[in-house]
Amino acid sequence: MSDLTRKTAAELADALAAGETTSVEITQVHLDRIAAVDGDATAGVHAFLHVDVEGALEQARASDERRAAGRPLHLLDGVPIAVKDVLTTQGLPTTCGSRILEGWVPPYDATVVTKVKAAGLPILGKTNMDEFAMGSSTEHSAYGPTRNPWDQTRIPGGSGGGSAAAVASYEAPLALGTDTGGSIRQPGAVTGTVGVKPTYGGVSRYGLVALANSLDQVGPVTRTVLDSALLHELIGGHDPLDSTSVDQPVGGLVDAARQGATGDLAGLKVGVIKELAGDGWQPGVMARFQETVELLTELGAAVTEISCPTFVHSLATYYLILPAECSSNLAKFDAMRYGLRVVPDGDPSAEAVMKATRDAGFGDEVKRRIMIGTYALSSGYYDAYYGQAQKVRTLIARDFTAAFEQVDVLVSPTSPTTAFPIGEKVDDPLAMYLQDLATIPANLAGVPGISVPAGLAEEDGLPVGFQVLAPALADDRLYRVGAAVEAALTSRWGGHLLEKAPVLEGVVR
Amino acid sequence: MPEISRDEVAHLADLARIDLDDAELDHLAPQLNVILESVASIRGVAGDDVPPTSHPIPLTNVFREDVITPSLTPEQALSGAPEAEDGRFRVPRILGDEQ
Amino acid sequence: MTETLIPFDEVIEKFDPALGLEVHVELNTNTKMFCGCPTEFGAEPNTQVCPTCLGLPGAMPVVNGKAVESAIRIGLAMNCEIAEWCRFARKNYFYPDMPKNFQTSQYDEPIAFEGYLDVDIQTAAGETETYRVEIERAHMEEDTGKSLHVGGSDGRIHGAEYSLVDYNRAGIPLIEIVTKPILGTGDKAPLVAKAYVAALREILLGLGVSDVRMEQGSMRCDVNLSLAPKGSGVLGTRTETKNVNSLRSVERAVRYEMSRHAGVLLGGGAVLQETRHFHEDNGTTSPGRVKSDAEDYRYFPEPDLVPVAPSREWVEELRSTLPEPPAVRRARLQKEWGFSDLEMRDTVGAGALDLVEQTIAAGASPQAARKWWLAELSRRANDMGVDLSAVGVTPEQVAAVQALVDSGKINDKLARQVFDGLVAGEGTPEEIVAARGLEIVSDEGALSAAVDKAIADNPDVADKIRDGKVAAAGALIGAVMKEMRGQADAGRVRELILEKLG
Numbered sequence A: 001m002s003d004l005t006r007k008t009a010a011e012l013a014d015a016l017a018a019g020e021t022t023s024v025e026i027t028q029v030h031l032d033r034i035a036a037v038d039g040d041a042t043a044g045v046h047a048f049l050h051v052d053v054e055g056a057l058e059q060a061r062a063s064d065e066r067r068a069a070g071r072p073l074h075l076l077d078g079v080p081i082a083v084k085d086v087l088t089t090q091g092l093p094t095t096c097g098s099r100i101l102e103g104w105v106p107p108y109d110a111t112v113v114t115k116v117k118a119a120g121l122p123i124l125g126k127t128n129m130d131e132f133a134m135g136s137s138t139e140h141s142a143y144g145p146t147r148n149p150w151d152q153t154r155i156p157g158g159s160g161g162g163s164a165a166a167v168a169s170y171e172a173p174l175a176l177g178t179d180t181g182g183s184i185r186q187p188g189a190v191t192g193t194v195g196v197k198p199t200y201g202g203v204s205r206y207g208l209v210a211l212a213n214s215l216d217q218v219g220p221v222t223r224t225v226l227d228s229a230l231l232h233e234l235i236g237g238h239d240p241l242d243s244t245s246v247d248q249p250v251g252g253l254v255d256a257a258r259q260g261a262t263g264d265l266a267g268l269k270v271g272v273i274k275e276l277a278g279d280g281w282q283p284g285v286m287a288r289f290q291e292t293v294e295l296l297t298e299l300g301a302a303v304t305e306i307s308c309p310t311f312v313h314s315l316a317t318y319y320l321i322l323p324a325e326c327s328s329n330l331a332k333f334d335a336m337r338y339g340l341r342v343v344p345d346g347d348p349s350a351e352a353v354m355k356a357t358r359d360a361g362f363g364d365e366v367k368r369r370i371m372i373g374t375y376a377l378s379s380g381y382y383d384a385y386y387g388q389a390q391k392v393r394t395l396i397a398r399d400f401t402a403a404f405e406q407v408d409v410l411v412s413p414t415s416p417t418t419a420f421p422i423g424e425k426v427d428d429p430l431a432m433y434l435q436d437l438a439t440i441p442a443n444l445a446g447v448p449g450i451s452v453p454a455g456l457a458e459e460d461g462l463p464v465g466f467q468v469l470a471p472a473l474a475d476d477r478l479y480r481v482g483a484a485v486e487a488a489l490t491s492r493w494g495g496h497l498l499e500k501a502p503v504l505e506g507v508v509r
Numbered sequence B: 001m002p003e004i005s006r007d008e009v010a011h012l013a014d015l016a017r018i019d020l021d022d023a024e025l026d027h028l029a030p031q032l033n034v035i036l037e038s039v040a041s042i043r044g045v046a047g048d049d050v051p052p053t054s055h056p057i058p059l060t061n062v063f064r065e066d067v068i069t070p071s072l073t074p075e076q077a078l079s080g081a082p083e084a085e086d087g088r089f090r091v092p093r094i095l096g097d098e099q
Numbered sequence C: 001m002t003e004t005l006i007p008f009d010e011v012i013e014k015f016d017p018a019l020g021l022e023v024h025v026e027l028n029t030n031t032k033m034f035c036g037c038p039t040e041f042g043a044e045p046n047t048q049v050c051p052t053c054l055g056l057p058g059a060m061p062v063v064n065g066k067a068v069e070s071a072i073r074i075g076l077a078m079n080c081e082i083a084e085w086c087r088f089a090r091k092n093y094f095y096p097d098m099p100k101n102f103q104t105s106q107y108d109e110p111i112a113f114e115g116y117l118d119v120d121i122q123t124a125a126g127e128t129e130t131y132r133v134e135i136e137r138a139h140m141e142e143d144t145g146k147s148l149h150v151g152g153s154d155g156r157i158h159g160a161e162y163s164l165v166d167y168n169r170a171g172i173p174l175i176e177i178v179t180k181p182i183l184g185t186g187d188k189a190p191l192v193a194k195a196y197v198a199a200l201r202e203i204l205l206g207l208g209v210s211d212v213r214m215e216q217g218s219m220r221c222d223v224n225l226s227l228a229p230k231g232s233g234v235l236g237t238r239t240e241t242k243n244v245n246s247l248r249s250v251e252r253a254v255r256y257e258m259s260r261h262a263g264v265l266l267g268g269g270a271v272l273q274e275t276r277h278f279h280e281d282n283g284t285t286s287p288g289r290v291k292s293d294a295e296d297y298r299y300f301p302e303p304d305l306v307p308v309a310p311s312r313e314w315v316e317e318l319r320s321t322l323p324e325p326p327a328v329r330r331a332r333l334q335k336e337w338g339f340s341d342l343e344m345r346d347t348v349g350a351g352a353l354d355l356v357e358q359t360i361a362a363g364a365s366p367q368a369a370r371k372w373w374l375a376e377l378s379r380r381a382n383d384m385g386v387d388l389s390a391v392g393v394t395p396e397q398v399a400a401v402q403a404l405v406d407s408g409k410i411n412d413k414l415a416r417q418v419f420d421g422l423v424a425g426e427g428t429p430e431e432i433v434a435a436r437g438l439e440i441v442s443d444e445g446a447l448s449a450a451v452d453k454a455i456a457d458n459p460d461v462a463d464k465i466r467d468g469k470v471a472a473a474g475a476l477i478g479a480v481m482k483e484m485r486g487q488a489d490a491g492r493v494r495e496l497i498l499e500k501l502g
């Protein structure tokens, strides 16, 4: 049969169901692909921090046995998956891209990992990320950057650049990501893949090493909208271990994706967010975005412009709330119970060991955010910074509420630019933060969003993402619209956008 | 916007238990200033009448039954410990007071 | 360090004390505040921990509903308002026994606030005075782990080479109850402090929400004290004496700090705002950490938890489950039982109130119940070094023993042997009477023979009785009882003696 790595997860599931292939075969070709193109910190895609060859094959064999016995656990039983290294995996290293957790092997699984295992999906390994998910380029990984399969001198987005690059380079059909301010959607946009941030509370965060607890969500990273829907339905739903988990069953997403793929958007009201365009937005990105908006009209949707005036404050709001929460979350990395311990000379106290370890174990971006957060929470500054940010957050949520009274979904480009060269913004935090301009509002308000490929920017030939946002708990709308756009554009292009990507050379290790 | 001084950065580092050396302080202090200047733009955006949002999806009263669930084994609990002794986490001498 | 201590009477002449008490109570829930780990005291180290209470990356807290219920009941019992909406907050500071380096607590939104507790103290003149202690707040939080300091001297933190941490205690639900400044107590300040903690302990016991074992640390008391010049109406600089772990120590700590503060102030110095450590051995305090303004806990709402919004229906339902307040209950029982003030005070003082009540409920008379618990069983508990409730005899058994006495099967002396048997776990009172052969001999022949023998052995005594000195019969009764090894009804023996010599 033709190259299994090129197949979507849905196609692989069908092939398994039809007995045309085995999980071992599928898993092996992906492991081979990883071995061929992933390389390491110095060359190759470097999407993975840890590959679990033995474990994945063992799970694949078990899957094949279940299927042979007529007892598959799930439609996706046997289809392999990659997991972002910010999700705990029992027995597999979990580093969050940080030195401070080098070698840490959690004694427990994140709830989403438990669900993935319970459905029988072999876990290929753990994917690279910006340290503790802080960044938009994956350059802030302590283990070296991930490279964009479209151009290996460029960033794959972040923080989940590893998961996006893994699916974009056919190393995995499915991956799990996490999205705090765009870490699933922006990498999806710049690698020509699909990424979904579910409604806050729609997917359990238990076992997700928190960056900003009130913003984080786990979501699917795939090449197609249907695959995202399948994975979303698998990982979503209520979890009693996560107090912020919404007590509602997840469902209707796959149906919405299939329905959207028929191309009929008649009656759908679409709002183009006025504030998410303008100066600093790359012309090639805006051009693809405009075309896609016109496509929606062609498919029967009614498109209007919507103003969300407080969105201009979302970046500042985000960069107060996130550092505040993360400064507290990351306090636990103190060399006492797990992870790195750096012992200075002499007879150091616990306090001195904590300080030395945290200095050695955290990268610059992490330190910057911890310090900003510590400052924003300090007495005397709380009201002016953190307190004010929480209030502006209310205003941003109100803008969404008002907008969704007028339209069914909101749209914008996912990211202001295409993938930029590695190193370009690494010491200019503000320029880096601007990458998340369009994705952050959804996290602040808890609403769901998807990024689907919209084509290539003319000036650099790199992928552009189209973002769709829906009201909280209306994730199905993302799949309906996303699938319609995907179907129309794929047929216009004569195939998936990724087919235009350069063929990856094998890396010699 | 109060300019954040190098001393203040050193104090923050101390509060955050990060042992920044002089070179790092020189490198980070100006960056923190740029960031703080930028985020300070939200001052005054929301009036006193706007309630704060701490949770995007408002839920209340999420409780657990008072029923015991399995703990980790001591081996698992100590599996990541940089040092352990007699089933306990061994840590360097502690400064300051008894809690 | 030598402190100048001012005699207590002089302190009272020159200063007004202001008290403040912060009491931490460990709840007796089955599981911890935010995870399902057990809370049992004394388990092997790090066997009652999970990703959540060990602060492992990725783990999340979920609130124990039972702990919230207990917190609300405590608030109601302290006459507090219950918040309609409140949140948990993170208190950020680094310490190795705190797994996350923040404590999940409540900050400006406590579950209960604005209450009071009336406490009684006995004056030297034997009169009762009542003070109203106003409660500022009661809030929910989690306990920390425990460190063992190794090396250096006597396991103290200073001078230790390293420490060993056990996180079993980390995450156990705590309720912190904070009073408002208690003013106007004058020379009664030490007594009021002690009486407040005792009253609080009694309420918590009555609610059944905590073991309140001060010696095991399930109730821990921080004593705040300041002095102001007599009549000035201002508040002085306060010290916070931490972890004062017995009622007696509370009283002593207040007394000591009053004398010490006065010494500093009269010497022209200023009291440092600091924490102090109390030393049980000599009743003194020593300085701990100076409370600086730089201490900055960076509180913010815990984003992994959602607000607690107890419905008014729930609060009222919980209010209806509250036991009678201890003071009200004591007054009622004293009246029902016909106890004198002294009898009642002794009963309460011995920790026998519940036991006596249950014994009466099982059929014994109030005086009999009191007699057994306060005389016989208190002595045994004392000898065994255990609480009265742990002496190994149940109220039902005491009532059963008394029933045997009432029926004439045994007498009080034999009853003591039955209690021996009960403590030794030999079975029910009836079984012990049978097995030990304790039943009073009602065989008139044997009894008559024993009386005859006693008369024959003690002719002088017999003569006195014949001469009408009936009081001398006691000596003969004693001889008969000895002969019968106690197993005779003393009343019947007396009758027989008088018949034979009458």
Ligand SMILES: [Zn+2]
Residues within 6 Å of the ligand: C032, C035, C036, C037, C048, C049, C050, C051, C052, C053, C054, C171
């Ligand atoms: Zn636990």
